[in-house]
Amino acid sequence: MSFVAKAVLAGVLALGIGAGGVAYMNSDADSDVAKVATVPLTIKSANGTHAFQVESAKTEAEQARGLMFRTDLKPDGGMLFWPYPAKGGEPVAANFWMKNTPSPLDILYIRADGTIARIAENTVPFSEAPIPSGEPVGAVLELMGGRAAELGIAEGDLVTWDKAK
Template structure:
């Protein structure tokens, strides 16, 4: 499955393509690291259209903001950066909440797939370089609730 930042697939996608999607549900998310707990407020991309659009066309992302893409059941996924204007860290999260891997500073507008490498229950996108700034690493725990 290739998701996030791919082309819109519905008639509503035309408006999204011009300015990025808004109005998604926001929830608190915490990443527990060796340096402490780091809190974010993230948008949830649930529907196929929301996941296909992801953070496309956004020109900025706050330091404690992001977007989460849940998968039930967990699955192997791949993301690309088509029409994504800012670098992102992609954090691949296992069903137990542990971080499987981090793709740091993904290249804006790239069509090269960034793959999870294993089944994941969610993918978290935050600003590029933010994981390194906060000391977020594979194995750290992520918790969030709808």
């Protein structure tokens, strides 16, 4: 693990934000951070079904990296934190942040039944302010900032993905 990744993880834990702190480094040949697997994901909203191909952050390390330092976000991409937290188990209240994240994100907090509990829209890049879920959640989805509003995605909409992957 690189010095930056260790410092980020230490900062996440020191602030009490938890392993779900928004973070992820670009993956390239010179990086010691491996790219996480992708999974298809759909969101059923009032105006139709929206398909995404998202990275699946399942381990504590993947969730600690999240989308930090990323500038390569795609409209049909994102990152799914599942199970959240990585240790699995019962849904928990989540707090994310935008430290070292240069692009605004929409953070969708997902209940255990797959419905969206809360959407934090266009979060502020580089902010260390906690962004709470407001209730216990089983998963968290990050999309490009503004994407939820653009597609008409709202709280209560249903999010589905292959949980076996």
